[in-house]
Amino acid sequence: MTYLIKDLPEEEKPREKLKKYGVKNLTDEELIAIILRCGTKNMSVKDLAIKIKKEFKNLSDLSYIELSKIKGMGEVKAITLLAAIELGIRSTYKEDKNIKLNRPENIYEFFKNKLIHLKQENLIAVFLDNKNKLIAYKTIFIGTINMSISHPREIFKEAIKNSCVYIVLVHNHPSGDPTPSVADLKFTNQVYKTGKIIGIPLLDHLIIGNNKYYSFYDNGDLHE
Numbered sequence: 001m002t003y004l005i006k007d008l009p010e011e012e013k014p015r016e017k018l019k020k021y022g023v024k025n026l027t028d029e030e031l032i033a034i035i036l037r038c039g040t041k042n043m044s045v046k047d048l049a050i051k052i053k054k055e056f057k058n059l060s061d062l063s064y065i066e067l068s069k070i071k072g073m074g075e076v077k078a079i080t081l082l083a084a085i086e087l088g089i090r091s092t093y094k095e096d097k098n099i100k101l102n103r104p105e106n107i108y109e110f111f112k113n114k115l116i117h118l119k120q121e122n123l124i125a126v127f128l129d130n131k132n133k134l135i136a137y138k139t140i141f142i143g144t145i146n147m148s149i150s151h152p153r154e155i156f157k158e159a160i161k162n163s164c165v166y167i168v169l170v171h172n173h174p175s176g177d178p179t180p181s182v183a184d185l186k187f188t189n190q191v192y193k194t195g196k197i198i199g200i201p202l203l204d205h206l207i208i209g210n211n212k213y214y215s216f217y218d219n220g221d222l223h224e
Helices: 014-021 028-036 045-055 064-068 075-096 104-115 152-161 182-198
Strands: 122-128 134-142 166-172 202-208 213-215
Touching (some): 014 028, 028 075, 104 166, 104 202, 122 152, 166 182, 182 202
Parallel strands (some): 166 202
Antiparallel strands (some): 122 134
């Protein structure tokens, strides 16, 4: 027997609660339950949703491999949930595209929740127009910054593709300490030098830690 949402008591049915109170009044677990639709013969869809939320605090970090390892999650459920989460992320991103990233604190506020829970360093290139408004951003590299791997050519290839005027770099330190390493400093200066040559200046590089950040611009570290 498979446990369905319809088998739940009336007051516990997420769909009914959504219709009565609106989607914003549902918990993450209730939203997940609606997406999954049914549980298994040994676990209700509500319990399955609670299990997923308990194991993955930040749903945007979910991967197919990790999700499919959860007992009760088949291929269809995993794919459906991942697709729903990605659609939500893309919708939010489109709403944010008019944001002006002209100050380190603005850049930090925009990216902190996207990076703070990640267990590996993610280097993001941010592409801006002539008014410092966001055109697009892209994760260029995952892992500890190494100049031989995360070469500036990847950054500027995307910059040219997006017809941007300026770029900003953002990456996280999973340790929580945003102090730049020697490799961070060398790589940033290489990107800064390349940007001057190509004509797409690097405005700043932010390292995000736990509730704090390091701005290369503010600290006078942008030079050749």
